[in-house]
Amino acid sequence: MSQEAIYLPSPEFVSQANVKGMEGYRALYQQALDDPEKFWGNLAETELHWFQKFDKVLDWSEAPFAKWFVGGKTNVCYNCVDRHLNTDRKNKAAIIFEGEPGDQRVITYQELHRLVSRFANVLKGRGLQAGDRSIIYMPMIPEAAIAMLACARIGVIHSVVFGGFSAEALKTRIQDLNAQVVITADGGWRRAKEVRLKDAVDEAVKDCPSVANVIVYKRTGSAVPMDPHRDHWWHDLDEGVSEDCPAVPLDSEHPLYVLYTSGTTGKPKGILHTTAGYLLQAAMTVKWVFDMKEQDTYWCSADIGWVTGHSYIVYGPLAVGATNIMYEGAPDTPAFDRWWRIIDKYKVSIFYTSPTAIRALIRQGDHWPKAHNLASLRLLGSVGEPINPAAWEWYHSVIGKNRCPIVDTWWQTETGAIMIAPMPGAVPLKPGSGTLPMPGVVPEIVDLKGNPVPDGNEGYMILHKPWPSMLRTLWGDPDRYKEAYWSKLEGIYFTGDAARRDKDGYYWILGRVDDVMNVSGHRLSTMEVESALVRHPHVAEAAVVGKPHEITGQAVCCFVTLKKGVDQKHDELGKELRQWVAHEIGAFARPEEIRFTDVLPKTRSGKIMRRLLREIVTSNTVGGDVTTLEDMSVLTRLASQNDED
Numbered sequence: 182m183s184q185e186a187i188y189l190p191s192p193e194f195v196s197q198a199n200v201k202g203m204e205g206y207r208a209l210y211q212q213a214l215d216d217p218e219k220f221w222g223n224l225a226e227t228e229l230h231w232f233q234k235f236d237k238v239l240d241w242s243e244a245p246f247a248k249w250f251v252g253g254k255t256n257v258c259y260n261c262v263d264r265h266l267n268t269d270r271k272n273k274a275a276i277i278f279e280g281e282p283g284d285q286r287v288i289t290y291q292e293l294h295r296l297v298s299r300f301a302n303v304l305k306g307r308g309l310q311a312g313d314r315s316i317i318y319m320p321m322i323p324e325a326a327i328a329m330l331a332c333a334r335i336g337v338i339h340s341v342v343f344g345g346f347s348a349e350a351l352k353t354r355i356q357d358l359n360a361q362v363v364i365t366a367d368g369g370w371r372r373a374k375e376v377r378l379k380d381a382v383d384e385a386v387k388d389c390p391s392v393a394n395v396i397v398y399k400r401t402g403s404a405v406p407m408d409p410h411r412d413h414w415w416h417d418l419d420e421g422v423s424e425d426c427p428a429v430p431l432d433s434e435h436p437l438y439v440l441y442t443s444g445t446t447g448k449p450k451g452i453l454h455t456t457a458g459y460l461l462q463a464a465m466t467v468k469w470v471f472d473m474k475e476q477d478t479y480w481c482s483a484d485i486g487w488v489t490g491h492s493y494i495v496y497g498p499l500a501v502g503a504t505n506i507m508y509e510g511a512p513d514t515p516a517f518d519r520w521w522r523i524i525d526k527y528k529v530s531i532f533y534t535s536p537t538a539i540r541a542l543i544r545q546g547d548h549w550p551k552a553h554n555l556a557s558l559r560l561l562g563s564v565g566e567p568i569n570p571a572a573w574e575w576y577h578s579v580i581g582k583n584r585c586p587i588v589d590t591w592w593q594t595e596t597g598a599i600m601i602a603p604m605p606g607a608v609p610l611k612p613g614s615g616t617l618p619m620p621g622v623v624p625e626i627v628d629l630k631g632n633p634v635p636d637g638n639e640g641y642m643i644l645h646k647p648w649p650s651m652l653r654t655l656w657g658d659p660d661r662y663k664e665a666y667w668s669k670l671e672g673i674y675f676t677g678d679a680a681r682r683d684k685d686g687y688y689w690i691l692g693r694v695d696d697v698m699n700v701s702g703h704r705l706s707t708m709e710v711e712s713a714l715v716r717h718p719h720v721a722e723a724a725v726v727g728k729p730h731e732i733t734g735q736a737v738c739c740f741v742t743l744k745k746g747v748d749q750k751h752d753e754l755g756k757e758l759r760q761w762v763a764h765e766i767g768a769f770a771r772p773e774e775i776r777f778t779d780v781l782p783k784t785r786s787g788k789i790m791r792r793l794l795r796e797i798v799t800s801n802t803v804g805g806d807v808t809t810l811e812d813m814s815v816l817t818r819l820a821s822q823n824d825e826d
């Protein structure tokens with residue numbers, strides 16, 4: 182029923198919008214479709230600063246390895262910081278930071294330039310140069326962004342590891358990159374407790390001989406052991422360092438960062454993004470989707486450790502000279518109105534968050550947002566998972582007071598920038614739909630053979646054309662890059678999502694079709710959790726599926742068989758295994774449920790039938806085709822086990 186609801190942009194919103202009305206949207210979309218190279222080439226010239234102009238917009242001759250803006254030289258940090266300094270933005274707030282304990286900092290573009298230049302010189306002082314790799318494992322404090330920008334300034338390839346990841350996950354990322362430096366902090370604040378990051382780094386780098394330097398920012402001030410040969414305080418290295426550090430002109434295709442994300446195997450994929458194309462599309466989508474204006478105060482509540490933080494806290498907003506809010510901590514600390522308090526306090530005008538967060542806050546009751554003045558808001562955004570119409574309606578009425586368009590943005594770590602979303606002054610909204618593709622994005626819904634399915638039918642979503650912010654490869658694994666994205670349908674980008682397109686051409690994203698779960702908008706592979714479980718000495722076999730969850734979208738549900746002779750109580754062991762997974766991967770991966778079973782449903786060839794397990798956790802019944810199942814009795818045993826819980 183609510184899928185029929187349509188929300189038109191108000192005339193007031195349209196009149197001030199960057200893209201006005203459907204004609205405005207259609208014209209842009211058509212230009213990009215007719216001549217993508219001209220479209221992106223023109224934007225690259227007008228929107229980015231070039232040290233040397235490119236001579237070719239796109240080289241797709243070695244597809245799927247794209248080269249954009251070939252021959253050009255630019256610098257991401259220069260574009261995000263330096264070029265604003267001889268404009269009215271010089272003393273504009275670039276980052277307004279609020280720590281969880283309540284401390285505040287306002288960093289102008291000029292000050293950001295100073296801090297970034299100093300830290301880039303610190304990195305140079307440690308011997309780092311273009312092409313080297315850094316790991317950034319930081320709390321949500323300005324220094325995380327400063328470290329990213331400093332790396333970009335001198336061409337050091339960064340990889341931010343979300344602070345919620347464990348030492349084990351951190352280690353595999355450092356090793357995969359052979360990173361020379363780890364940039365971290367003593368800790369950060371979350372739910373009034375210290376998240377001790379340096380401890381995790383110490384544990385991780387034991388097995389990482391490539392790491393010659395660990396740079397530690399003092400955030401919490403708690404005691405941390407420092408290895409005199411390897412570890413340095415940020416403030417010590419910063420002392421007396423020069424503030425002059427020119428941005429290095431880098432090739433358009435110079436690697437900017439690697440960000441690991443879950444794929445369908447136990448080993449995360451190192452998504453590689455490069456310089457010019459990435460920045461251009463991140464910046465353009467900020468203007469198109471967030472309708473960014475000079476006077477806006479923009480807040481994206483994502484963590485900098487996820488791609489949303491890269492594209493829509495750091496690179497996109499700073500490239501267009503926006504004012505960013507950055508908040509360190511949890512939404513419920515000290516109480517459930519912390520976010521609404523922040524919006525009121527800093528007069529946030531654009532707020533971008535996840536459906537999981539919205540659902541969790543709905544549950545706490547409307548009195549929390551109602552206690553604050555949210556009149557500064559003019560636009561709301563959603564990302565990470567499908568937003569259910571009920572959550573959409575609440576966000577629209579209780580937070581947006583029926584005045585603010587909601588931009589539901591579909592994209593991936595791989596796509597680098599928003600692919601499907603409404604331009605808010607143009608496209609009528611339908612709750613739960615990402616609506617229409619961005620200019621230059623050509624999605625299609627197809628069947629397994631690649632044939633388009635009729636509108637209204639479910640299918641696999643693919644993307645037809647290369648786009649500037651697309652991933653370039655997987656770090657160190659070009660074959661897996663081809664295999665994972667370009668070989669399901671030869672030569673076409675496979676998103677891994679199921680979707681349908683309605684009669685108006687609107688896209689409705691239904692979720693992953695592979696073995697990737699989406700827990701609170703965080704990607705997690707079933708195999709990653711399974712491999713963590715079987716590393717436990719008591720576990721023989723494990724099968725993991727995502728189970729629908731009211732708040733987090735999906736929850737991790739594990740079926741576990743134990744080794745012979747294990748005689749620990751199931752309650753106790755269940756607790757231990759949940760803790761084990763949190764330790765092996767990170768707290769966000771902690772399973773909601775461990776179900777012990779003496780056998781897992783398998784095909785005759787020995788493959789675990791996850792589809793059956795998914796059905797069991799979803800409905801506690803099994804329908805569909807079970808003819809390939811080896812042992813039918815396992816089903817009744819698995820299903821009935823739930824009744825005993």
Ligand code: 7RM
Pocket residue numbers: 442488489563564565566567568589590591592593594595615676677678690691692693699702703704
């Ligand atoms: C930005 C991000 C990507 C996966 C993607 C989808 C799901 C993301 C939406 C969404 C429905 C949305 N990157 N997803 N946004 N599903 N509507 N607006 O989340 O790499 O971490 O995840 O997330 O399944 O493939 S990600």
